[in-house]
Amino acid sequence: MIAPADPFREWDVAYVLGSLSPADRLAYERHLVRCPSCEAEVCRAAGTAGLLARLPAAWAVSPSMQGAVNPVVEPPARARAARRRLVVVTAVLVAAVTGAALSAVFCG
Incomplete structure (x- = not known):
């Protein structure tokens, strides 16, 4: 179990999705070597990210899903929607x- 004082305890998904800065990524990778709990969380998150990648791109930016997530936001312009789709697919x-x-690296 991860200690409550562990400053890295919530970085697993950000790490797997590539959202950490280069400095934070390096710090987290150094931490992973010493923390089996965080390593296990990265393995779990990596599997989820792999499953998400199998979803059809059309599901990622569905106008009906956007409305369900935030019904107050107006649908974006066509060009913005296309750009958003590209960002989500990427x-x-x-x-x-x-x-x-x-x-492969952490789970064998």
Whole structure:
């Protein structure tokens, strides 16, 4: 179990998705070597990221899902929606590749 004072206890998903800064990523990787609990969480998150990557891109930015998440926000303009789709698809692909690599490195 991860100690409550562990400053890295909530970094697993950000690490797997590639959202940490280079300095934070390096610090977290150094921490992973010494913390089996965080390593196990990265393995779990890597599997989830891999599963998310298998979802069809159309599901990632569905207008009906946007409305369910935040019904107050108006639908974006067509160009913005296309850009958002590209960002989401890219993020999902990065997550899949990162998840597979992390799973191979940390989970054997």
